[in-house]
Amino acid sequence: xxxxxxxxxxxxxxxxxxxxxxxxxxxxxxxxxxxxxxxxxxxxxxxxxxxxxxxxxxxxxxxxxxxxxxxxxxxxxxxxxxxxxxxxxxxxxxxxxxxxxxxxxxxxxxxxxxxxxxxxxxxxxxxxxxxxxxxxxxxxxxxxxxxxxxxxxx
Numbered sequence: 001x002x003x004x005x006x007x008x009x010x011x012x013x014x015x016x017x018x019x020x021x022x023x024x025x026x027x028x029x030x031x032x033x034x035x036x037x038x039x040x041x042x043x044x045x046x047x048x049x050x051x052x053x054x055x056x057x058x059x060x061x062x063x064x065x066x067x068x069x070x071x072x073x074x075x076x077x078x079x080x081x082x083x084x085x086x087x088x089x090x091x092x093x094x095x096x097x098x099x100x101x102x103x104x105x106x107x108x109x110x111x112x113x114x115x116x117x118x119x120x121x122x123x124x125x126x127x128x129x130x131x132x133x134x135x136x137x138x139x140x141x142x143x144x145x146x147x148x149x150x151x152x153x154x
Contacts, residue, residue, distance in 0.1 A: 050082040
């Protein structure tokens with residue numbers, strides 16, 4: 001397990017009771033470096049939506065728990081937020097929950113002379129995603145996908 005994975009996993013363990021008490025669920029936790037700064041991001045979600053108050057409550061409790069445990073030696077910026085409308089679908093649970101919804105798929109390499117596809121996510125089996133676009137179903141290997149996220153239309 002890498003340092004990043006360990007930090008994310010341990011943070012998720014600390015966040016679980018906080019999220020439960022706050023009436024939200026954990027969508028994702030990520031520890032990333034952007035420029036010279038490290039960010040520890042916790043994304044929370046709820047069927048009723050996430051408010052700024054929810055984010056603030058969870059952020060304060062998580063910050064206190066992280067200070068007590070003090071397992072990340074580097075300086076970092078803690079952010080707690082909603083995953084947003086165009087949320088990335090990174091985990092199996094995100095993809096399974098999103099079957100039947102509109103998604104955007106971006107590939108590392110072109111397929112059919114394109115790197116971007118959008119349509120209804122109609123299937124996911126762990127290794128492949130199936131997307132229906134204009135009555136045509138296309139399968140994409142997960143390893144070929146750079147990004148898959150919910151599509152939103154205004």
